[in-house]
Amino acid sequence: xxxxxxxIDDSFAEAFPMKATRIVIxxxxxxxxxxxxxxxxxxATSVIACGCEAGIERExxxxxxxxxxxxxxxxxxxxxxxxxxxxVERRVGQCVMTCPTTAVFAGLLEGEPVPLGxxxxxxxxxxxxxxxxxxxxxxxxxxxxxxFVAQESTPVIKGVGGGNLLLLARDTDxxxxxxxxxxxxxxxxxxxxxxxPGGVVRSGSKVGSRYAAVVASTNDAFCPSLIGxxxxxxxxxxVRCVLEIVIDGxxxxxxxxxxxxxxxxxxxxxxxxxxxxxxAGNYGGKLGPFHFRLHALAAQGExx
Amino acid sequence: xRHTLVxxxxxxxxxxxxxxxxxxxxxxxxxxxxxxxxxHGRENVPLGEWFEVSSQAGDxxxxxxxxxxxxxxxxGLGTGMAAGILEVQGSVGDSVGLAMAGGTLRVDGSxxxxxxxxxxxxWLEIAGDVGDFAAGCLPxxxxxxxxxxxxxxxxxxxxxxxxxxxGTVVVHGxxxxxxxxxxxxxxxxxxxxxxxxxxxxxxxxxxxxADGAPPPPSTFVPVHSQAEVIWQLLARxxxxxxxxxxELPRRPLTRWVGDLAVxxxxxxxxxx
Numbered sequence: 347x348x349x350x351x352x353x354i355d356d357s358f359a360e361a362f363p364m365k366a367t368r369i370v371i372x373x374x375x376x377x378x379x380x381x382x383x384x385x386x387x388x389x390a391t392s393v394i395a396c397g398c399e400a401g402i403e404r405e406x407x408x409x410x411x412x413x414x415x416x417x418x419x420x421x422x423x424x425x426x427x428x429x430x431x432x433x434v435e436r437r438v439g440q441c442v443m444t445c446p447t448t449a450v451f452a453g454l455l456e457g458e459p460v461p462l463g464x465x466x467x468x469x470x471x472x473x474x475x476x477x478x479x480x481x482x483x484x485x486x487x488x489x490x491x492x493x494f495v496a497q498e499s500t501p502v503i504k505g506v507g508g509g510n511l512l513l514l515a516r517d518t519d520x521x522x523x524x525x526x527x528x529x530x531x532x533x534x535x536x537x538x539x540x541x542x543p544g545g546v547v548r549s550g551s552k553v554g555s556r557y558a559a560v561v562a563s564t565n566d567a568f569c570p571s572l573i574g575x576x577x578x579x580x581x582x583x584x585v586r587c588v589l590e591i592v593i594d595g596x597x598x599x600x601x602x603x604x605x606x607x608x609x610x611x612x613x614x615x616x617x618x619x620x621x622x623x624x625x626a627g628n629y630g631g632k633l634g635p636f637h638f639r640l641h642a643l644a645a646q647g648e649x650x
Numbered sequence: 651x652r653h654t655l656v657x658x659x660x661x662x663x664x665x666x667x668x669x670x671x672x673x674x675x676x677x678x679x680x681x682x683x684x685x686x687x688x689x690h691g692r693e694n695v696p697l698g699e700w701f702e703v704s705s706q707a708g709d710x711x712x713x714x715x716x717x718x719x720x721x722x723x724x725x726g727l728g729t730g731m732a733a734g735i736l737e738v739q740g741s742v743g744d745s746v747g748l749a750m751a752g753g754t755l756r757v758d759g760s761x762x763x764x765x766x767x768x769x770x771x772x773w774l775e776i777a778g779d780v781g782d783f784a785a786g787c788l789p790x791x792x793x794x795x796x797x798x799x800x801x802x803x804x805x806x807x808x809x810x811x812x813x814x815x816x817g818t819v820v821v822h823g824x825x826x827x828x829x830x831x832x833x834x835x836x837x838x839x840x841x842x843x844x845x846x847x848x849x850x851x852x853x854x855x856x857x858x859x860a861d862g863a864p865p866p867p868s869t870f871v872p873v874h875s876q877a878e879v880i881w882q883l884l885a886r887x888x889x890x891x892x893x894x895x896x897e898l899p900r901r902p903l904t905r906w907v908g909d910l911a912v913x914x915x916x917x918x919x920x921x922x
Contacts, residue, residue, distance in 0.1 A: 414899070415878075477884065478817075479837075479884055491876065492878075493879070493880070495879040495880050
């Protein structure tokens with residue numbers, strides 16, 4: 347399939363079930379909510395070594411938050427509920443509770459609850475208190491700027507991690523511009539995050555390595571420097587730069603919507619803008635239950 | 651089965667009406683309801699002696715029961731009620747909604763003492779006044795109301811929310827002495843004025859004075875730091891009760907904590 351001159355591979359992104367939650371961080375000013383959210387979602391690009399994948403979903407207007415203050419919604423994904431609970435507690439405790447004026451709330455209504463403020467309350471050293479409002483418990487921990495308010499728990503649901511797009515470009519400038527445009531379009535989709543820096547990853551990986559201690563290694567099939575060297579290379583000589591966008595979503599439909607938005611943004615720029623081909627990473631369909639076929643997601647096609 | 655019970659006349663003595671709960675009566679046919687024994691003094695009198703009963707077959711999702719008349723001598727209406735709707739067109743006696751765990755109980759008139767005592771859940775709404783010890787505890791128990799919502803549109807008597815443990819009490823009118831005495835936790839919001847010694851020996855919990863608070867005793871201290879987050883959460887919840895509470899989220903807050911004579915983690919929230 348080719349749209350606007352951009353070739354779209356007859357391939358699919360293979361994604362996996364993950365445990366996910368949404369947390370709402372509010373603060374006295376938007377800036378401080380963003381500081382807390384940025385900090386809490388730091389070092390959270392990949393579960394390979396970060397424990398979780400996390401990112402800012404969107405900013406929230408005062409009218410959208412429980413306490414009427416500016417807020418930020420963040421999403422966190424992990425391979426298990428236990429690991430996610432650990433990450434939530436650690437990140438909220440170190441990055442949100444520490445940030446001036448912040449409060450933290452659950453951003454989902456239903457799911458298996460994991461502690462949010464339930465254990466952080468002990469920071470109060472006996473001075474903490476709680477308030478149950480409409481059946482929801484909020485912990486109030488005295489801190490030096492007043493009190494830190496944290497909802498008792500946050501629901502965890504089954505999410506989808508590992509949706510992806512591979513953008514193959516003729517040079518670095520074109521790849522960066524196209525990937526940025528795609529990420530910008532995908533950020534407008536609710537329920538998803540792109541956890542890598544700027545939403546883009548250049549070190550796409552494959553499972554395993556020739557070294558026993560390494561669980562993931564470079565995706566040599568899409569490394570332009572290995573054209574003619576790696577027997578698995580899927581690139582031709584016109585490709586000089588490949589960037590990947592990884593998508594985690596609260597639901598399969600969210601990931602599909604984000605991929606659809608990303609593809610649309612790239613093809614709207616056309617092949618003349620430098621991204622000549624779109625592909626996706628998969629493991630032959632044997633590992634992940636969620637398959638996002640690029641041709642099904644592309645809005646319209648023309649004969650190759 | 652939907653039943654409507656219309657009182658024929660005022661009983662001579664007080665009637666123990668604890669068995670009048672929607673789930674129990676809706677499971678019965680009209681004839682069985684008429685034969686339901688109600689303790690009256692030392693004897694049991696069939697319900698049909700006191701009430702006209704009209705019944706309708708229905709497949710309501712939750713049990714529904716309506717009482718009409720001055721039921722001021724009927725005590726314990728809705729005791730232990732866990733589900734359904736009980737509507738009373740008139741006043742009721744003592745201990746209405748005693749240990750209620752769920753459902754909705756609305757009284758169009760006033761209630762006697764111990765209204766909502768030992769309440770555990772559900773919605774209890776009194777259009778008129780309530781007597782002493784509303785939302786309090788049963789004799790011998792260490793904790794009063796443990797959940798749910800008690801909404802009083804009129805006045806409440808003394809010892810409102812004594813030893814209250816959890817839940818929300820909203821009174822639009824005035825209250826008597828010892829409001830929230832020995833409170834363990836929960837929220838009491840007052841739209842009118844209160845009598846002497848509010849918050850006496852309260853350990854935790856919140857008293858919201860929407861119409862201004864009396865001077866706090868020396869065992870309460872002012873807190874000047876921000877508590878805007880919890881205030882907004884609470885004020886927005888209370889605003890749904892309307893009246894003096896509707897504007898709470900837009901009013902600035904003054905906060906006092908006490909009673910230092912006991913645990914000292916209770917609070918008075920006084921919007922300006």
